[in-house]
Amino acid sequence: MYYLFTKNILIQITEDLKNKKFLIGDLEFDILPQNIINDSFSSSNWNRAFKFKPNKEVLEYKTFFTMVEIDLFFKNNKIEVLTKKSFFQNIINQPYFKNCFLNEIVKHYFKNTLRSSKTLDNESLFLAKYKPENKKDILRIDSFDRFVIFDENIDFSKKKFQTLFIYKKGLKKATWSVNSKNQLIYKIPNNLTSELINQAFAFDLNGQYFLINNNSKNNPNLIFELLINDNLVQKTLLQSIIQALNSIEDQHTSWHLYNFTKELKYIENDINNLSSNHEIISLKSKIFKQNYLNLLPKLNK
Structure with a gap:
């Protein structure tokens, strides 16, 4: 139950x-x-x-x-x-x-709930297998910042975000662009076969969990608002995206990886190249750690 x-x-x-x-x-x-x-x-x-x-x-x-x-x-x-x-x-x-x-x-x-285009398959079996949490408060927020989106039919044009990753089938390589709102959007090839990824509408990089808000097959008014933690699928997904970002052929690879992971190790060399003054380097590192600034939209391709 x-x-x-x-x-x-x-x-x-x-x-x-x-x-x-x-x-x-x-x-x-x-x-x-x-x-x-x-x-x-x-x-x-x-x-x-x-x-x-x-x-x-x-x-x-x-x-x-x-x-x-x-x-x-x-x-x-x-x-x-x-x-x-x-x-x-x-x-x-x-x-x-x-x-x-x-x-x-x-x-x-559920009248104001975000509804994905997906229907939850084998509802009772899926719930028993993944033992999800009920997380309606997560799914009703209007920010998609640092979400990996699996449902290509989700309308995120009115959602708030700085960086968004669209995990899309049929792509040969990863791409990135900055829209008129200065929002950074990555498109990543979806090459994984996973029941959880197929059912989820997004993965939240901030909270490190999969989000599902699928329609019910048995009741057209019911929406399953679920939060799922699966370390194995998560690890495979993150490795897949890092590999795709590494394959982008431009001079901003380190920043792509930083935007995805928020790990300073990817941009340490860039910071060091900004100045040889140790105090300035330490100050810049502190700023990055505190604010997690996304500077890539300000760079020229």
Whole structure:
């Protein structure tokens, strides 16, 4: 069972005054537990709120509302819902909730989520194999700085970044360019065969993890927002990119490698060539270490 997210939902309780029934979703009750009534409240402010309503209209009624926290999990290729309140577990187990309202919850939750063009293959097997973390806060940031992008259909034109690496199939050699926003973009040949790279939309060089935000095959509203650490695939990927950057035929190889790794060893010779004064060299090295300046866009090709 893989944890997806937690959500507070507003459940509407309708009291049918004529038939002396309480309606919640598909269910009817002659009486309700007193603690449910005590925890409920009425307010006209909830008229436009996102809520679970009874699946039946009545003419004479009173309306109450109660807030319930639910946890959503993915198990056996479907979404399971649990709550700590035993009375409402029966409510969320009813067909009307599962077949109608649950999809609205998932759709509402992921409405602002970055969605890749990929669909997660063999969902339950993939989750069991890689044991990913749920990392929606990472995937909703607007910065792609120092991301290695695997999904060629991702639109990064409005994303913030200084340096971006596009890992692209079909390329014969690595290239680089600087756009009108002074953003440095590398295109790297993708020559690796890897399930994880094929499924991921990016690798974050800052945090050193793979990012997945794929669509679900079983629910069109569900997006898997995953963070995966895999040292073996990561090592192979980084070696592949370093090899590609080394093959770029220009005078900036050391800076290409520095931009990718942020390791000063690649530009020590360039720093030393700037001045023979030891104090100036130390100062420049300190600046590089503190700020990780990307100077390549300022260089002439």
